[in-house]
Amino acid sequence: MKLEEAKTQFIQVWGTLGTDWGINRTMAQIHAVLLLSPKPLSMDQLMEELSISRGNVNMNLRELIAWGLVRREIIPGERREYFVGEKDIWEVAKCVMRERKKRELEPLKKTIDKLVKVTPDPTSEEYQTFINVTKDIQKIADGVDTLLTRLTQVERSWFVEKIVHLFTTKKKRK
Amino acid sequence: MKLEEAKTQFIQVWGTLGTDWGINRTMAQIHAVLLLSPKPLSMDQLMEELSISRGNVNMNLRELIAWGLVRREIIPGERREYFVGEKDIWEVAKCVMRERKKRELEPLKKTIDKLVKVTPDPTSEEYQTFINVTKDIQKIADGVDTLLTRLTQVERSWFVEKIVHLFTTKKKRK
DNA sequence: CATAATTTTCAAAAAATATTGAAAGTTTTG
């Protein structure tokens, strides 16, 4: 396969992945283009590459910067701004984990913590079910929180090489 | 807080969570209603509870069943069908992990496996970047695959109680 | 400070996604 075709396919697959993850397609595609570019790119180059409007590039770049996946780069002597994507995919993954933990897990935990305090009524079956489910969610959410915190702390080499042994060790305890 | 209010809030927060995860709001809300119900519910009860149409309930229930989060329940002597939601949240989490692994991770891996075979051109900087990024994604995707496979095998008690120690053991190696 | 280069904003338009509801389909019952 020729490089150009492969790049197109990559941009497409990364866009689909983004959509699956609730990230808009264009945002993911801009990220893909930056991932594959050895050099920083300007807004005009991104508009050209993806055939999209300036406003669209601008908004999605801002969002990518907020996620920590892209940063501005000023090239001395150049008037216009350039953008660089984080190329270490483990760093990208950690960014996404941190961001989603902050935006989704933490609000969930806050709400659930309130809900488990609902006025008790031990005779009601409805109450029992409610309290069981919410307390269960609370426990799992804590587990996910711990997992994400730990994962965002480990090095890429650890993740890539050691994760296979993660559960095997524990299983021996049985 | 009164139970009714708490239920409403729960349905709302679960719906938001669904939206964040690329699952449609109504599907998540139907799931929430079933989670909180001690008894199986009929389509009519769900329509009533969420003020949505029959067609909508039907389609979203079908999707929930496909995900393995809800099952049909036939009550002897009753003509109409009833539905029950899986209430063990760890089971719910495992369902979601399995389903997304199948729908997202596996297709990604398949495509990336093709893309890393792009025609080599060692002199091109573009080629180098492409191959570095795709091979990196390949490694991380394998790691994620392993992690998900392992996670979907462990018991809820393990996840809730032992996950805290997961990385501490490994860190001692340093 | 006036002009030019570039970025940002945001209302309007387009595209994508979700919902309705009525008709068609299916299963049960007498």
Add this chain to the structure above:
DNA sequence: CAAAACTTTCAATATTTTTTGAAAATTATG
């Protein structure tokens, strides 16, 4: 097997999300 009870489908509609593009804002340059 006809009628009743219930479920499924899907074209039309409504809602939500994304994109555009031109005007406003900002920043650099002479």
